[in-house]
Amino acid sequence: MASSGFQADVKALQKHLAARHLIYQHQHNKQMSCPAMAQLLSNTLYYKRFFPYYSFNVLGGLDNEGKGCVFTYDAVGSYEKVGYSSQGSGSTLIMPFLDNQLKSPSPLLLPARDAVTPLAEAEAIDLVKTVFASASERDIYTGDKLEIVVINADGIRREYMDLRKD
Amino acid sequence: MFRNQYDTDVTTWSPAGRLFQVEYAMEAVKQGSAAIGLRSKTHVVLGCVNKANSELSSHQKKIFEVDDHIGVAIAGLTADGRVLSRYMRNECINYSFTYESPLPVGRLVVQLADKAQVCTQRSWKRPYGVGLLVAGLDESGAHLYYNCPSGNYFEYQAFAIGSRSQAAKTYLERRFENFTDSSRDDLVKDAIMAIRETLQGETLKSSICTIAVVGAGEPFHVLDQGTVQQIIDTFETAAEQEDPATEPDAATGQEAAAEQGTAADHGGSTDEGAAPMDI
Numbered sequence: 270m271a272s273s274g275f276q277a278d279v280k281a282l283q284k285h286l287a288a289r290h291l292i293y294q295h296q297h298n299k300q301m302s303c304p305a306m307a308q309l310l311s312n313t314l315y316y317k318r319f320f321p322y323y324s325f326n327v328l329g330g331l332d333n334e335g336k337g338c339v340f341t342y343d344a345v346g347s348y349e350k351v352g353y354s355s356q357g358s359g360s361t362l363i364m365p366f367l368d369n370q371l372k373s374p375s376p377l378l379l380p381a382r383d384a385v386t387p388l389a390e391a392e393a394i395d396l397v398k399t400v401f402a403s404a405s406e407r408d409i410y411t412g413d414k415l416e417i418v419v420i421n422a423d424g425i426r427r428e429y430m431d432l433r434k435d
Numbered sequence: 436m437f438r439n440q441y442d443t444d445v446t447t448w449s450p451a452g453r454l455f456q457v458e459y460a461m462e463a464v465k466q467g468s469a470a471i472g473l474r475s476k477t478h479v480v481l482g483c484v485n486k487a488n489s490e491l492s493s494h495q496k497k498i499f500e501v502d503d504h505i506g507v508a509i510a511g512l513t514a515d516g517r518v519l520s521r522y523m524r525n526e527c528i529n530y531s532f533t534y535e536s537p538l539p540v541g542r543l544v545v546q547l548a549d550k551a552q553v554c555t556q557r558s559w560k561r562p563y564g565v566g567l568l569v570a571g572l573d574e575s576g577a578h579l580y581y582n583c584p585s586g587n588y589f590e591y592q593a594f595a596i597g598s599r600s601q602a603a604k605t606y607l608e609r610r611f612e613n614f615t616d617s618s619r620d621d622l623v624k625d626a627i628m629a630i631r632e633t634l635q636g637e638t639l640k641s642s643i644c645t646i647a648v649v650g651a652g653e654p655f656h657v658l659d660q661g662t663v664q665q666i667i668d669t670f671e672t673a674a675e676q677e678d679p680a681t682e683p684d685a686a687t688g689q690e691a692a693a694e695q696g697t698a699a700d701h702g703g704s705t706d707e708g709a710a711p712m713d714i
Contacts, residue, residue, distance in 0.1 A: 286527045295500070295524050 270310070271418075273322035273357025274344070282322045283341030286312060307340040307348060314346030321345050323429035330420055337420070359404040359411035366400055390421065398430055405433040446558045455602070458639045460584035464566035467510035470497060471624055472568040473593035473607060474579040478650030479570035481508040482626040484597075484633060485643055493559050502527035504537045505571035506647050506655040510597035511584075512564035519547065519563060521522045521526040540571030543586045544580045552586030566596045572649055575612060595629065602632040614639050619650055620666075627666060634636050639667055 270286065272279040289309060292302050307328055314322055326342040341354035353371050355363040371388070388396065397417055403425070405412040412435065417428040441447050442455035450456060468486035472479065475487050476559045485494035505527065509516030526546060530538035547567065554560040567582040581596065582588045593611045595603035606629050615620065626646055631639045641664035650657035677699040 284532055290523070291528055295521075335586050 271327045271329070271356075272324045273360075274325050278322040279324045280388050282313065282324050282326075286310060289313075302333045303338045303340070304329065304332055304350075306330065306340075307350070310342065311346040311348045314344065318345050327354050327356050329418075331422075334421055355400075357375075358402075359408040362404045362411075364410055366403065367396075370396065390419065392426065394419065398414065401430075401432060444558060445555055446563060449713050454555060454585075460564050461566075463564035464511040464584065464596055465598065465600075467570040468497070469595060469597035469603060469630065470566075470568055470608075471509040471593070471600070471603050471607070471629045471633075472508060472570050472579045472581075472591070472624060473611070473614055473629070474570070474577045474591075475619070475622050475623060476615050477577055478619045478622055478648060478653070479572065479579050479587055480622045481506060481568060481647045483510075483645050483702050484630060485645055498645050500647075500655050501543075501569075501571075502537060502658075503654040504573065504649060504704035505540055505543065505569065506646070506649055508568040510566050510568075510600075513557045515563045515565040516567065519550075519565065519567060522550065523547065523569075528662045537573060539566070539573040539575070540569060540578045540580065541573070541575075543571070544569050546654075547582050548586050548588045551582065551584060551608070555584075555586055558563045566567060568594060568596060570647075571654075572648055575585075577650070588683045593629075595633070597633075599633040599635060600640045601693040603629040604665065606632045611641070619648065623648060624666060624670060627663070628670070641667060641672070 270283065272282065286306070286309065290301055290306070293305075296314065310326065310328055314326075315322075317337050321344045323344060325344060328340040328342070328348075330338060332338050339351055339354055340348050341356065342348045350355050357369065377424050394417060401411065401415045413430045413432040418432070419426050419428065439449070441449035441453075442459065445454060445456035447454075447456075449483070468484045470481070470483040472481045474662070481498055483497040485497070487494040497510070497513065497516070498506060498508045501520060501523045505523070507523065509520075523543060526543060527538045528544075530536075547569070550638075551563055552564045562584040562585060566584065569578075569580045571578050571580060579591050579594065580588050581591055581594050592614055593607040594600075595607060607625075608678070610625060614625070617625070617711075623646060627639070627644065629645045630646075634643065641660040642664065643658060646663055647657040649656065676699055
């Protein structure tokens with residue numbers, strides 16, 4: 270889960286979900302699938318509808334069949350399964366670029382493609398790096414360092430990249 | 436133990452100063468199928484005998500993971516054991532949430548013991564009918580505790596509970612002095628051999644026993660059947676040569692050697708006068 274916003278709320282939310290995940294594993298003897306966690310996150314956020322977690326989230330992971338999924342949220346839990354998304358400061362710069370690269374052109378003219386973006390892993394990582402490097406140029410809050418978490422059938426790995434320090 | 440007029444309520448003392456309901460609860464532990472635990476300086480191993488009600492049914496789960504660093508084996512009323520495991524899991528999760536560090540095993544067993552004590556002092560409750568062998572690792576090292584229905588708990592180098600556990604205890608008593616420096620694999624082997632003692636003649640197969648390990652750098656997990664069967668195969672063949680080697684090196688100091696071990700054992704059924712809880 271990638272979150273942006275008030276850091277204490279972000280941390281509290283992550284700890285809460287980690288604890289719930291552990292309980293799930295004890296009860297069901299398996300890891301939670303991404304769609305299950307997506308619903309749990311939504312419920313957790315809405316539970317505090319009238320004193321929200323100030324946290325804007327994007328959830329990524331594998332579903333029960335091993336296919337990747339991405340879910341995007343607002344602060345009070347409304348969510349949607351998408352092929353790509355961005356939240357937080359800089360998202361106004363990043364989102365249009367992702368739309369340009371990944372969204373299928375007008376669905377009226379061509380058969381509408383499904384929500385999964387048709388990218389190879391290396392291409393996707395490269396796109397992420399490009400997008401953040403560009404956002405760092407113009408958004409004052411984006412910069413310093415980028416952490417990329419890659420989730421695939423072999424497991425989870427992290428990559429780091431330096432961004433503009435100003 | 437005979438029925439008498441002081442055993443109806445858990446809140447009734449007998450003139451000899453005993454709470455019979457609590458002692459009966461400890462009897463329930465002795466009726467359950469065996470569970471054993473042993474520890475070294477860096478690892479703790481739990482083992483249990485899988486008893487199924489009939490050939491058609493599956494066996495009950497007796498070893499539970501509580502957290503990465505704690506696991507528990509139960510004997511007695513498995514339903515009570517399941518409920519207590521859930522409590523233990525919750526406590527561990529809440530502690531990590533608040534303090535961002537794993538719950539020390541000693542704290543958990545005290546909480547469990549206090550929970551058990553409450554049931555011995557309320558007229559509308561009954562004692563938990565399950566004995567728990569809690570195995571865990573924390574900053575102060577590897578630990579093995581036994582929690583009674585009475586609310587007492589003790590730390591052990593090695594222990595066995597449940598039916599025919601005396602045979603396992605005798606085996607463990609002979610060898611426990613070596614356990615501290617044992618390697619992880621030797622510890623697992625000793626656990627399986629201790630289980631074999633409780634089977635008393637039945638062939639030892641991986642389907643009859645469950646083994647779980649927790650150690651430094653090794654989160655609590657149950658060993659899979661294939662691994663256990665391999666270990667059984669390695670020493671089943673050497674079993675005949677093994678017997679002479681287990682001469683009692685603790686022969687002289689046997690009473691002293693058993694200070695941590697089995698003091699609790701003979702109190703119940705044979706000796707009416709002694710109160711088993713006075714350990």
